[in-house]
Structures are given as structure tokens and as C-alpha cells.
Amino acid sequence: MTVTIRDVARASGVHVSTVSRTFSAPHMVNAATRSRVLTVAEELGYRPNRAARALTTGRTHNLGLIVADIANPFFPPLIKAAHAAARQRDYHLFVADTDEEPAAEEELIQAFSKQVDGVVLCSPRSSNKALERLAERVPFVVINRRLRGAATVLMDVGHGARLAVEHLAGLGHRRVALVSGPAGSWTSAEIRAAAEQVAGVELVVIGPNAPTERGGFGAAARVRDSGATGVLAYNDLVAIGLIEGLAELGLSVPEDVSVVGIDDIVPGRLSRPKLTTVAMPTAAAGRLAVDLLIQEVTATTSLETRLVIRDSTSAPR
Amino acid sequence: MTVTIRDVARASGVHVSTVSRTFSAPHMVNAATRSRVLTVAEELGYRPNRAARALTTGRTHNLGLIVADIANPFFPPLIKAAHAAARQRDYHLFVADTDEEPAAEEELIQAFSKQVDGVVLCSPRSSNKALERLAERVPFVVINRRLRGAATVLMDVGHGARLAVEHLAGLGHRRVALVSGPAGSWTSAEIRAAAEQVAGVELVVIGPNAPTERGGFGAAARVRDSGATGVLAYNDLVAIGLIEGLAELGLSVPEDVSVVGIDDIVPGRLSRPKLTTVAMPTAAAGRLAVDLLIQEVTATTSLETRLVIRDSTSAPR
DNA sequence: TTCAAGACTGCAAACAGTTGCACTAAACCT
DNA sequence: AGGTTTAGTGCAACTGTTTGCAGTCTTGAA
Numbered sequence: 049m050t051v052t053i054r055d056v057a058r059a060s061g062v063h064v065s066t067v068s069r070t071f072s073a074p075h076m077v078n079a080a081t082r083s084r085v086l087t088v089a090e091e092l093g094y095r096p097n098r099a100a101r102a103l104t105t106g107r108t109h110n111l112g113l114i115v116a117d118i119a120n121p122f123f124p125p126l127i128k129a130a131h132a133a134a135r136q137r138d139y140h141l142f143v144a145d146t147d148e149e150p151a152a153e154e155e156l157i158q159a160f161s162k163q164v165d166g167v168v169l170c171s172p173r174s175s176n177k178a179l180e181r182l183a184e185r186v187p188f189v190v191i192n193r194r195l196r197g198a199a200t201v202l203m204d205v206g207h208g209a210r211l212a213v214e215h216l217a218g219l220g221h222r223r224v225a226l227v228s229g230p231a232g233s234w235t236s237a238e239i240r241a242a243a244e245q246v247a248g249v250e251l252v253v254i255g256p257n258a259p260t261e262r263g264g265f266g267a268a269a270r271v272r273d274s275g276a277t278g279v280l281a282y283n284d285l286v287a288i289g290l291i292e293g294l295a296e297l298g299l300s301v302p303e304d305v306s307v308v309g310i311d312d313i314v315p316g317r318l319s320r321p322k323l324t325t326v327a328m329p330t331a332a333a334g335r336l337a338v339d340l341l342i343q344e345v346t347a348t349t350s351l352e353t354r355l356v357i358r359d360s361t362s363a364p365r
Numbered sequence: 366m367t368v369t370i371r372d373v374a375r376a377s378g379v380h381v382s383t384v385s386r387t388f389s390a391p392h393m394v395n396a397a398t399r400s401r402v403l404t405v406a407e408e409l410g411y412r413p414n415r416a417a418r419a420l421t422t423g424r425t426h427n428l429g430l431i432v433a434d435i436a437n438p439f440f441p442p443l444i445k446a447a448h449a450a451a452r453q454r455d456y457h458l459f460v461a462d463t464d465e466e467p468a469a470e471e472e473l474i475q476a477f478s479k480q481v482d483g484v485v486l487c488s489p490r491s492s493n494k495a496l497e498r499l500a501e502r503v504p505f506v507v508i509n510r511r512l513r514g515a516a517t518v519l520m521d522v523g524h525g526a527r528l529a530v531e532h533l534a535g536l537g538h539r540r541v542a543l544v545s546g547p548a549g550s551w552t553s554a555e556i557r558a559a560a561e562q563v564a565g566v567e568l569v570v571i572g573p574n575a576p577t578e579r580g581g582f583g584a585a586a587r588v589r590d591s592g593a594t595g596v597l598a599y600n601d602l603v604a605i606g607l608i609e610g611l612a613e614l615g616l617s618v619p620e621d622v623s624v625v626g627i628d629d630i631v632p633g634r635l636s637r638p639k640l641t642t643v644a645m646p647t648a649a650a651g652r653l654a655v656d657l658l659i660q661e662v663t664a665t666t667s668l669e670t671r672l673v674i675r676d677s678t679s680a681p682r
Numbered sequence: 683t684t685c686a687a688g689a690c691t692g693c694a695a696a697c698a699g700t701t702g703c704a705c706t707a708a709a710c711c712t
Numbered sequence: 713a714g715g716t717t718t719a720g721t722g723c724a725a726c727t728g729t730t731t732g733c734a735g736t737c738t739t740g741a742a
Contacts, residue, residue: 050479052728063692068730078690097479099416099425100728103697108416110459110480118445121438121631128435131462140480142427143460145448162367162414163427163457261635288635314438315632318578318605369698380722385700395720417698420727 051092060088071096111338112142112160112167114153121313122283122330123170126191130168130334137342139165150174154182161186166341168334169193171235187344189337193234199340200348201333205235205310206242208326208353212280212308213246215324215355219363221249221278221306227267227290228255229282236282239310243280252276261289268293277305277364284309284316284325291321291360306361321359328353368409377405388413428655429459429477429484431470438630439600439647440487443508447485447651454659456482467491471499478503483658485651486510488552504661506654510551516657517665518650522552522627523559525643525670529597529625530563532641532672536680538566538595538623544584544607545572546599553599556627560597569593578606585610594622594681601626601633601642608638608677623678638676645670 057064062081069076070085077085088094102108111134115123127143134141142160146152150173160167166187172179179195182188189199216224226243229236236256243251252274257263264286271279271290281287287309291301301307301321309316309325316323329351336349374381379398386393387402394402419425428451432440444460451458459477463469467490477484483504489496496512499505506516533541543560546553553573560568569591574580581603588596588607598604604626608618618624618638626633626642633640646668653666 050728054728064729065693065731066691068728069691072730076690081690095475095479097420097728099419099480100697101730102416103414103420103699103728104730106697118448119441119631121441124436124438124441127460128462131435131460132464135461140459140476141461142457143444143448144452144458145445147449158412159457162412163416314436315635318632318636320637367698371698381699382701382723383721385698386721389700393720398720414698417727418700420698420729421700423727 050097051094052097053094055092056085056089056094059092060085072101107165108163109138110140110142110164111341112144112156112164113170113334114144114146114156114167114172115170116146116148116173118143118145121285121315122311122328126170126330126334128334129331130338133335133338134342139338139342141338146173148173150178154178157182157186157188166344168337168341173232187341189340191333191337194348197346199337199346201337201340202348202350203328203330203333204350204353205326205328206238208310208328208355209239209242209280210246211353211355212310212324212326213243213249213251215357215361216278216280216306216308217246217249219278219306219361221276221364223250223252223274223276224278224280225271225274225276226251226253226255227257227264227271227279227281227286228253229257229259229286231256233259239280239282249278255282257282257286259283259286261285261292264289264291265293265296268297268299271305272297272299278361279305279307281307281309284311284313284323287323287325287360288315288319291319301360302362304365306364308355308361312356317358324358324361325356326353327356367414368411370411370413373402373406373409373411376409377402389418424482425480426455427457427459427481428658429461429473429481430487430651430655431461431463431473431484431489432487433463433465433490435460435462438602438632439628439645443487443647443651445651446648447655450652450655451659456655456659458655463490465490467495471495474499474503474505483661485654485658504658506657508650508654511665514663516654516663518654518657519665519667520645520647520650521667521670522643522645523555525627525645525672526556526559526597527563528670528672529627529641529643530560530566530568532674532678533595533597533623533625534563534566536595536623536678538593538681540567540569540591540593541595541597542588542591542593543568543570543572544574544581544588544596544598544603545570546574546576546603548573550576550599556597556599566595572599574599574603576600576603578602578609581606581608582610582613585614585616588622589614589616595678596622596624598624598626601628601630601640604640604642604677605632605636608636618677619679621682623681625672625678629673634675641675641678642673643670644673 070082144156171192191201309323312325312327374384387399461473488509508518629642629644
């Protein structure tokens with residue numbers, strides 16, 4: 049039923065290898081033959097079968113993208129950018145969701161291995177050891193994790209966190225709370241290390257917390273009790289939850305306490321007050337990751353972050 | 366370099382066909398042989414090559430999912446659910462983004478056609494005619510569009526819209542504005558038809574509008590001028606933009622005007638006031654679509670929607 | 683005019699599996 | 713005991729494409 053290279057060959061009176069070449073190495077075939085083959089192919093509605101091609105060439109023109117949670121607002125812009133970059137070079141993109149389970153990462157990589165030319169792994173939860181082992185089966189690039197032997201794309205949260213705390217300091221806050229993330233998080237550690245370096249403010253760490261709205265909500269009382277007038281939250285969801293929790297306690301943002309988030313996800317732009325936050329270059333990271341993968345370069349890149357000042361921060365009372 | 370079925374055959378002293386069968390038809394091979402082959406395969410780290418398998422069987426065990434915009438908060442829950450359903454049956458999922466361009470739909474379907482067993486198409490923008498033509502190349506199921514010849518999953522927005530208007534009527538609103546969506550939208554038409562059927566309220570239609578925050582923002586003045594005290598917006602983004610626009614005009618929600626959205630996206634839950642909205646069963650739709658695809662059943666299903674009452678609606682002044 | 687160098691094209695062997703068919707041996711039935 | 717079924721395995725052809733090698737035909741140069 050499906051039209052193959054042989055049908056085209058027969059219909060245009062040449063050998064299959066010539067047809068093959070008009071698609072994969074056009075310069076090797078005579079212009080006249082080429083155009084004849086092309087028109088015949090067009091008429092017949094022929095499209096090369098990528099699976100068959102992959103079999104001989106070893107390249108599938110497919111890429112895999114693994115994230116912890118597709119529905120987490122942090123990821124979609126990254127996925128979208130990765131897809132666009134892949135598409136531009138005529139690659140298809142498998143997308144997979146681990147549901148935050150480290151074991152799923154390994155399993156997915158294994159399952160992908162024969163079917164993709166590489167995979168990009170976002171904020172992996174697996175151990176470095178496990179990842180290094182997997183890197184032998186299939187090339188990959190990791191986003192937001194340092195890993196030797198694999199290409200790495202980092203977003204410089206540390207810098208962003210410092211900007212955020214400096215922003216608070218500049219507004220006159222002297223005591224700021226850091227509502228941290230989950231225990232093993234690379235990002236959380238980076239944020240803390242950077243925040244601690246800012247001179248002139250006393251930092252109090254509250255956490256670890258779940259990286260969710262609920263996590264922020266739950267931290268509200270401790271924030272109030274800490275006496276801090278400014279807060280840097282692990283991410284925007286935490287910040288939003290925190291603002292809600294503070295409201296519950298009769299504290300309003302930014303009048304009573306200033307809050308800055310991290311990530312710059314859509315809901316932060318839409319909530320009230322609009323969130324001051326550290327914008328993460330997720331789209332750039334996604335795009336870059338697939339570019340590195342396709343070009344097979346092993347590099348480690350650090351992407352700039354920046355502070356977006358909106359309505360959730362102001363001078364303390 | 367990579368270990369094939371032949372390596373396993375040699376190492377375990379059987380013919381390749383036996384190895385093949387221990388993986389794809391285990392019941393046809395003797396238990397003892399099977400376990401021997403299995404352990405050898407395990408030792409060698411053999412994994413069947415899906416591309417090669419696809420070549421003979423014609424089934425790739427891959428599915429495609431095409432959405433208009435991955436970054437639109439409406440889609441990620443659907444993608445996630447579709448992925449989970451696919452994974453459960455050992456299928457991989459290609460995800461693609463058309464960037465709202467109808468032409469991209471066709472192109473993507475064509476490109477996928479040889480590489481997937483089917484594709485699910487969300488809220489397509491292409492003409493029915495074009496879709497019917499494509500349906501001959503590859504099986505697909507469509508979400509949120511009626512199309513004969515293809516399996517269809519519908520979300521019953523009409524019902525939800527009616528509930529929403531009835532809710533407003535029940536609160537005492539007598540004049541409600543419908544801030545509609547883009548011109549050619551099936552959904553928008555459904556909403557309007559349903560809203561018009563509710564007795565006891567006068568409906569004024571404002572639109573068409575872009576299905577975005579900005580679209581809602583821009584409609585604020587016309588809503589004020591309409592004299593309506595209640596509003597049903599095309600979707601949550603429009604509702605959020607509208608609320609912002611109304612605030613700009615000195616009108617607050619729900620005190621001065623009640624607003625209900627549609628979709629129940631995350632930002633609506635997180636914004637202030639929390640949005641009353643019609644919850645769309647996106648996850649169920651995604652899951653169901655891939656199930657239909659895998660089981661190759663051509664059915665048309667209509668999924669229930671429901672009203673979620675939160676803080677953006679109250680009795681009129 | 684002859685010969686070497688290109689430019690095209692065909693041939694056939696891969697690639698990694700699946701599967702209909704044939705064969706053997708054991709188990710079953712009368 | 714003889715014939716028939718059945719379980720298990722091997723054989724080889726096939727899937728759609730690529731690609732190294734070899735052959736043919738022009739060209740251009742000497």
C-alpha cells in the first residue's frame with residue numbers, strides 16, 4: 049500500500065540506488081535524472097521511510113527530551129524551544145515525563161537509546177554515577193546539573209539569586225529569609241551559596257520545603273516569626289504559596305514583606321501582586337541543548353539569568 | 366559495537382529466529398531455551414531495535430501528539446496524561462508544536478506518518494477537508510473537533526458554559542456579557558450557542574477577541590459599557606486579562622462585576638481573585654485519545670465538564 | 683587518435699529484526 | 713503398533729534504504 053523507493057525507481061526507469069541518492073546525496077546524480085525522479089516521487093506521494101534509513105545509517109534523526117513533570121509550568125517553554133530547534137534541523141522530538149521518579153529516568157533513557165541520536169535530560173534526579181553509566185549507551189546533554197563526560201547547560205541561578213538579594217538590600221531590607229527548596233537540589237544549594245555572599249543583609253534559611261505552592265504556604269508562619277522583611281523563595285510557585293500563606297496571617301505583600309521568586313513562570317506574571325522574580329532562560333537552554341546534541345559537541349555552558357522587578361517588592365515599612 | 370539479535374543467538378547456541386521469538390512471542394519457545402536466551406541477552410545488554418522491528422511489522426510503537434502551543438497552559442496537562450497512557454502500553458510519544466500555524470499541522474502529520482502508528486491532533490486549525498485527506502495516510506484521533514472518519518474526543522464546553530451562565534443567573538445577575546474567542550473557533554461557537562439557551566438572562570456578546578490575556582484586557586471597556594454585571598470569558602487567560610483591565614477602569618471583581626473563565630488552567634487557580642471557571646477534562650482527553658489510537662477504535666466521545674466555583678463570582682451589587 | 687579522468691549509474695550486500703514454512707521429535711489416540 | 717497431532721526450532725525470504733565497488737560513457741588533454 050505504502051509507496052517505496054522501488055516504486056519510484058520502477059516508475060522513473062532508474063535503479064533504486066539512484067532514487068536513494070537523489071534524496072540523500074543530490075549532487076551525485078545528473079540534474080535531468082534528478083528532476084525526473086523528483087517529479088515521479090512527488091506524483092506517487094513518496095516519502096523516505098526514516099526507520100529504514102536509520103537501520104543502515106545508524107542515525108534516526110530523532111531526539112529525546114526527558115523532564116520531571118510536563119505539567120510543571122517551568123518546563124513547557126523549554127520543551128517548546130527544544131522542539132523548535134529540533135524541527136528546524138528536521139529532527140523529531142520524543143518527550144517524556146518521569147513524574148519526578150529517578151528510576152524512570154534510567155528506564156526512559158534505555159528505552160530511547162536505540163531510537164534516538166541523543167537525549168536531553170532536564171534537572172535529573174538520578175545520581176551522577178548512574179548518569180555516567182548511561183552516557184555510554186547514548187549521547188546526552190544535561191540541563192541544570194554538572195556532569196563530567198556529558199555536555200552540560202547550566203542556568204546561572206546563583207547570579208540571579210545574588211541580584212535578588214542585592215535588590216532587597218538596596219530597598220533597605222536588612223534581614224531576609226531564604227525559603228529553600230528540597231534537600232538534594234543542586235539549584236537550591238547554588239541559591240543559598242550565592243545569597244550568603246551578599247554583604248549587609250542577615251540571611252535566615254527556612255527549609256527544606258517542597259518546591260510547590262503548598263511548600264510556600266506552609267513556610268509562611270516561620271517567615272513571619274523570623275522577623276525578616278524580605279524573602280527570596282526557591283521558585284515562583286513557592287513564592288505564590290507563601291504570599292497566600294502570609295495573607296492568611298494578615299500580612300500583605302509588598303507592604304509588610306517583600307517577596308521575590310525564581311523562574312519567571314507564567315502564573316507569576318498573572319498573579320497579584322505580580323511577582324518580582326529571577327528570570328531563568330529556559331527557552332534558551334532548551335534550544336541550546338538540542339543544538340549541542342545535534343552538533344555532537346561536548347561543552348559546558350552557563351546561561352545568564354536576570355532579575356525582573358515587578359510588584360511584590362518594595363521598601364520595608 | 367551495538368549488540369544485535371545475532372550476537373545473542375550465537376552466544377546462546379540457537380537460531381536468530383528463536384531469539385526473536387523469545388522476545389516477541391515467548392509462548393512459542395520452550396521454557397528452558399527461553400530462560401537461557403534471556404539470561405544471555407541480559408548479560409550482553411541486548412535490547413531489541415525498534416526501528417528494525419518496525420520495518421517488518423509495520424508497527425513502530427510510537428505515537429505523535431500535535432498541539433497548537435506547548436507553552437499554552439491549557440496543553441501541558443493533556444500532554445502529560447497522553448504520555449502516561451502511552452508509556453503504560455510501552456509506546457513512545459513524539460510531541461510537536463504548530464505555533465498556531467495550520468500549515469504546520471499538515472507538514473507534521475506527513476513527517477510523522479512513516480514513523481508513528483497514529484497521531485493525536487488537538488484543537489486542529491486546518492480545514493476538515495485537509496484533515497480528511499490526511500486521515501488516509503495515518504490513523505488519527507482529533508480532540509475538540511468533529512470530523513467524520515476519524516476518532517474524536519470532545520469536551521462538552523457547551524454544557525459547562527450553560528452551567529456557568531446558570532450560576533451567574535442564580536446569583537442574581539440579569540445581564541451577562543459573553544467575551545468570545547477568535548472567529549473560526551468551534552469552541553467559541555459551542556459556548557455561545559449554549560449560553561444563549563439559558564432563560565432569565567440577557568446575553569450580550571462582545572467579540573471576537575484574541576484568546577489571550579491581552580484579548581481580555583482589551584475587552585474591559587466594552588464590558589463596562591455593556592452594563593453587564595456578570596461575564597463569561599472564552600477562557601481563563603481572557604478572564605484574567607479582563608479582570609486586570611477592569612481593575613484599570615476602577616472596577617473590582619467580584620464586587621462590581623463577576624467573571625467566570627473556562628479551562629481551569631493553573632494560573633487561574635493562582636491568581637487573585639481565584640477564578641471561578643469551567644474545568645475542562647484535559648487529562649482525561651489526552652489519556653482517552655491515546656487509548657483510542659492504540660486500540661484502533663473509531664468512536665466519538667464527549668467528555669463532561671464541570672463548574673468550579675471560586676472567588677471571582679458573587680451576587681451583583 | 684589514444685588514454686586518463688570524471689561523471690553517472692547499476693549491482694548487491696549490508697542494516698536488525700520478523701515470520702511463513704518445513705522439519706524433527708515427542709506425545710497422543712485408537 | 714501405527715498414524716496423527718503438537719511443540720519447538722531452523723531456514724530463508726522479506727521489510728525500505730544506504731553505500732562501497734565496479735562498470736559505462738563522455739570529455740579533455742596530450
